[in-house]
Amino acid sequence: xxxxxxxxxxxxxxxxxxxxxxxxxxxxxxxxxxxxxxxxxxxxxxxxxxxxxxxxxxxxxxxxxxxxxxxxxxxxxxxxxxxxxxxxxxxxxxxxxxxxxxxxxxxxxxxxxxxxxxxxxxxxxxxxxxxxxxxxxxxxxxxxxxxxxxxxxxxxxxxxxxxxxxxxxxxxxxxxxxxxxxxxxxxxxxxxxxxxxxxxxxxxxxxxxxxxxxxxxxxxxxxxxxxxxxxxxxxxxxxxxxxxxxxxxxxxxxxxxxxxxxxxxxxxxxxx
Numbered sequence: 001x002x003x004x005x006x007x008x009x010x011x012x013x014x015x016x017x018x019x020x021x022x023x024x025x026x027x028x029x030x031x032x033x034x035x036x037x038x039x040x041x042x043x044x045x046x047x048x049x050x051x052x053x054x055x056x057x058x059x060x061x062x063x064x065x066x067x068x069x070x071x072x073x074x075x076x077x078x079x080x081x082x083x084x085x086x087x088x089x090x091x092x093x094x095x096x097x098x099x100x101x102x103x104x105x106x107x108x109x110x111x112x113x114x115x116x117x118x119x120x121x122x123x124x125x126x127x128x129x130x131x132x133x134x135x136x137x138x139x140x141x142x143x144x145x146x147x148x149x150x151x152x153x154x155x156x157x158x159x160x161x162x163x164x165x166x167x168x169x170x171x172x173x174x175x176x177x178x179x180x181x182x183x184x185x186x187x188x189x190x191x192x193x194x195x196x197x198x199x200x201x202x203x204x205x206x207x208x209x210x211x212x213x214x215x216x217x218x219x220x221x222x223x224x225x226x227x228x229x230x231x232x233x234x235x236x237x238x239x240x241x242x243x244x245x246x247x248x249x250x251x252x253x254x255x256x257x258x259x260x261x262x263x264x265x266x267x268x269x270x271x272x
Contacts, residue, residue, distance in 0.1 A: 181222030
């Protein structure tokens, strides 16, 4: 091949691929700046949403990587490289990995959702997946809880993020409920007065909403009162136990009976 033919061939290649190459370079430069800008904007959004610090670098890196992959595919496509087969292979690999790690990925996604939307936080007392306890640590795959008797419970985040749960620490106030029984024949009005006096005398009881006391059931061996009072969340158990004790001691002083299950046994003598 002569020099003239080589130059002609080179000129042909430059004419054919030069504009595509220049365009691809420009797209890469501009696209890289756009990717950086979008990644920073996403990071600022995470900061405004008070996202968990351990999750921020991962989410920023994930978004940045996805945007760069899209940019690379776009640039290669501009150069005339067929990307359909490449994308299909990537999709097949991703599907295989997803199926193999379905449980792990579900827990990972659950951890991301929990850290993003914060249905509970460290220190909250929750009831979930059949367990009750205080949230000790929120990891990306699991949530660690401590029970009141100091047992450690590790719950996968997948089920925790998709199933129902109760968070007892969300609201600053809680309602305390008691069921208090007296014997049939006791003075119901006096019993209600004693219960109200005990509850309203405790400084932990909030004035609003006001204390509620009413006869709730005529049971087999007792007349049951339902009493309700509102307290700060941290005072819930203290008030509940103290009122139970005071009711027991005050009822005894007032001559009111707290019934308990009894069984009458009748023995019949048939003359034998």
